[in-house]
Amino acid sequence: MKLLLDTHVFLWLAGGEARLPPKTLSKLEDARNTVFISAVSAWEIAIKRSLGKLRAPDDIAAEAERFRFIELPVTISHAVATEKLPMHHSDPFDRLLIAQAIAEDLQIVTRDRAFSPYGVGIVPA
Template sequence: MSDPVNAVLVSAASIWEIEITRALGRLDAGDADFVAELKVNDFGELPVRAAHASIAAQLPSHHTDSFDRMLIAQVQAEGLVCVTVDPIFDAYGVATLW
């Protein structure tokens, strides 16, 4: 990542969700290699850490989607901005863009 201040990070949880959705036949992404695309586009990977899991488990139950809860926890823990159009993120007071 050439500019760490403006780095684009993609959560491992997002890749996991995409791959599960594709495996279930609910996403037609062809043979796209999302991990390779991270490198091609100079995106960083945000790993899921134990602290993120702990925060996600303690979040208020405004939302039950486990993947979204993990993203919210990661944004809170790392002080990031989440790119999303999902208004439920507002209920958690996290910074969003879109």
């Protein structure tokens, strides 16, 4: 299974917060699964930190490495795919994560219900 973390899930894990259901945590810990963290999440964290809206680890890359998450870069095709998504949700970070999940056949680990109308696979957080 290929999983893509929503930003809040990454932050919970990096902050040591035990908010994930046991089934979801088990999927993240299963070595047969590949877990991705998108450059979109790093961008979102950096922007919100710079605006004083978020407390987050100083070194996002080090946190991703600590958990052995694989970095998912943003490609031009990912960015262009957001234009074709219906406007169920206006958050640009989420829309890009959705486009990546669709393009790369990933399931998104999220608690955000706004992802459901897009038909992307969801692992409940």
